[in-house]
Amino acid sequence: MSTNTSHTPPDSEGQPDAAAEPGAHQARLIHNEETTEIPVHLLFRDGSEPLGPVKVPLESVVVARRKDTGEEPRPTGAEPVPSRPRPEVGPELAERPARALPGAFGVLAGTCGLAGCVATSWWAGLLSPAVARALRLPASAGAGLGPAQWAAYVGAGVLGMLGFSGLARGRNGRAWVLGLFGRYRGTVRRTGLLWVNPLLPRRLVDVRLRHWRSEAMPAADPDGLALRVVVLVVWRVRDTARAVLGVEDHEAYLRQCVEAALARVPVEPGAGTRGGVTAAGDALTGLVAEEAAPVGVEVFSVQPVRVEYAPEVAPAMNRRRIASLDARRRADTLGSVVDSVEDMVTRLAARGLVELDDYDRKVLVRDLTVAFCSGRGEPL
CATH class of the missing domain: 1.10.287 (Helix Hairpins)
Structure with a gap:
């Protein structure tokens, strides 16, 4: 006995007949953006039995810009753009205290060296009788300058030179950066009479709070018009090692940082305290402080004190303002x-x-x- 089986054709809308398949689920082609199942039996109609739904994973993609439309790409799930790394001078270059003795040690060493030279001269018979009587010394034996006398002279002279040449006066707001053969040896910030190793080259650094009033620097207002801005910068050297050894000239570097910040921050001339100059000053302070921190310079404030238009646009802007x-x-x-x-x-x-x-x-x-x-x- 033969059985005639026939597949029920879909209706005009592309869906199977509900009467032929009473338990069938009416599948929709597109649910939304999160569709992950596509009914395959709607794609292949060769009379075979419909297959089950196949899961197709969807991944986020980046839609490219259309040609000649000016449309920007829309990243979906793209990685965030990493921030610009800050310049680093080097972790090994940081300020550390150097060894310094009280000045009394230097004075004592120098005095001992000077006394040794006088005693050697008396021993060699080179000290005049008047000086010997003034110093209450007995009559000299007059042994003359021999190898022993020359050795005593050299030892006493070296001791005296090291003692007196190492004396230094430490002052508030001043620091010495010490180095030897191109290597950093430490910083002396102590005050008073000190003895510092005279064999170490010293470089004096001003670490006080300093004010710098710049010359007229080029800038721009929010509309892009040229300005001339004079700024007042309050700063100090915080890390003497980085400021002296990490950059060729930290003052010139600070000046260039201010010029670069003025090129990036628009300044509104004639604005009040709630905007314009004040907002620009806060932005300038943040930018300059961030750029100067790696070289040991601490910036407290960068405020515009005079803002005026450039000579080429000043007459037109004055007429507009009037x-x-x-x-x-x-x-x-x-x-x-x-x-x-x-x-x-x-x-x-x-x-x-x-x-x-x-x-x-x-x-x-x-x-x-x-x-x-x-x-x-x-x-x-």
């Missing part, structure tokens, strides 16, 4: 005149001094406006 001020003054004057006229007409009508219809009210308002404007010297 016109704006004049328009604002005219608007204020007109507002006060209108308020005065309205108040006078209202009072006259309220007290019953005049009875005005529409025409008389218009005439009265016109005459009062002319009178008030003429009294204020405003042209009509």
